Amino acid sequence: MGLKRKARRSPPVGRRHNLVGWVCLHHFADEDVLRDAATYDEKGELVTVKLQQLRIKDGAVPSIFPNCPRYLSKGVMHRTSPETTKKKQKENLQLSAVLNESLQTTVLFEQKHACKDWDELNSCIKNLKV
Numbered sequence: 001m002g003l004k005r006k007a008r009r010s011p012p013v014g015r016r017h018n019l020v021g022w023v024c025l026h027h028f029a030d031e032d033v034l035r036d037a038a039t040y041d042e043k044g045e046l047v048t049v050k051l052q053q054l055r056i057k058d059g060a061v062p063s064i065f066p067n068c069p070r071y072l073s074k075g076v077m078h079r080t081s082p083e084t085t086k087k088k089q090k091e092n093l094q095l096s097a098v099l100n101e102s103l104q105t106t107v108l109f110e111q112k113h114a115c116k117d118w119d120e121l122n123s124c125i126k127n128l129k130v
Helices: 003-008 082-113 118-127
Strands: 033-040 046-056
Antiparallel strands (some): 033 046
8 A cells, every 4th residue: 555545544543543643532523433334335325434443534623621721722724615605596586586575575465365354354255266
């Protein structure tokens, strides 16, 4: 197995790894630790199994150092891609337009079917086709 390929594999937590030394769970954020594995079976159903040995996600960077200065323990900033941001903005605009249209339709419906007095209500009920 090549050296680069070994470096890409995520070592089990608490085990010695040839390239990075000890990997300690306490130095990684909770979202960087894999506690279970999931796959789909022949029927297409999701099957989840707890891992006996915890694993660290690819690309995870240790960011928690309890006995060091606070500036060393800051979390890694995750940048959202411009495509994701644009997609969310477009979805929000579409949702806003649909909500406005729904509100306008509701107001028109209420105006059309509103009864001002008792006689008008009786005539509306008589004309109602059920």
